[in-house]
Amino acid sequence: MTDFPFAIVGFDLDGTLLDTSADLAAAVNHTLDGAGCPRLAIDRVKAHIGGGARRMLALSFAEAGHDEAGLDALYDRMLAFYADNIAVETRAFDGCLAALDTLARRGARIAIVTNKAEHLARKLLDTLGISSRFACVIGGDTLGPGNAKPSPAPIHEMIARCGGGRAAFVGDSIYDITAGRAAGVPTIAVSFGFLDRPVADLGADAVIDSYADLVPTLERLG
Template sequence: MSIKGIVFDLDGTLADSIEDIADSMNQVLEEQNLATHNIETYKTFVGNGIRKLVKRSLPESLRTEEHFSGNLDRMLEVYEANCINKTKLYPGVAHLLDQLNDKGIKIAVFSNKANHLTQKVVKVLLAKWNVEFVIGAGDEVARKPDPQGALMAAKKMSLSPKELMFVGDSGVDMETAKNAGMYGVGVLWGFRDAEELKANGAKEIISEASELLNHI
């Protein structure tokens, strides 16, 4: 295996964003005197994009299109204003990115977060590293586990899928790796457990960022 590039998931993999997500959605719920959720619950809600997050957060009686669309719009508004308040890189990620840049390993990001929010977070958190390509969910790309965004990254980096590793914290990420023909590596510091990662095709599972270098 000769890995020349890595496509990273963002939330739960590079960025610890759960507090900003939870705070924003809870604000939307509090504005309507609805029950809020704790951090651990939100970890089970994320991974499939903000539409799924909002739907999972609302009481079932308010998941109709009439109520849902208004809550989605409000969540996007609140989260956009607060998406980098508490969000930070996970421990060891900065050093990992230093090492990857030093070794000439190309880096890209493909997230199910809305594209404009993905771009905003990456611009702040990853400003010091050379990131070849960044894409989030939107009109230009289908959501993971569709491999479209991963394959766009491969093309941008002038690499074949077999030369790329896809690194993420969820089963959706591992399915994406498989669908794109990339080497899937699951991380345990994010929002999902080893069982989910293995069940969805993870080739390797790591518990610390530095371990990724052992698989390149």
């Protein structure tokens, strides 16, 4: 079918396509354990996800009462644990894969732009067996320092790698919506993501409460 209004639909990964909160919290708490700090509940770690793993760890350590001394070594410890336990409890959000199937049938190219390191994003997708669904995967480190979301650079790169055309972007954080708006593409926020503020405050062009709403919302925005 060729009547779909968007040639490209991009997605954030953590908190948008996948519920990675349990595995990310396990990695953070493993690191807090090693530093002698109290553990954080999953919901508290979720509030720190979105700006990259280092920011997530720094905010989690601050909340646990630890300063940033030795954070580099602790960051490496967290990443190593996460890489070894990347998909223990991670799952796609309800209806996500069906929505991706519908987009593919409608002729849209599907992409990921995440602030997770590219090699970890690819390992996660490979482990879950869903890598082939995506035309490109752009991580927080793919374009070098200063070019992760909220910069529009990875959105522009997504469009270029997907061969050009009208694009939309779906995310759950201010980084996602800011990047999409700066790139000049319509944005959709998911209300079920890892929100650090009310979803209405993200400034997206539309909000969806489930993946059943995604394709109709894209059609309306188009």
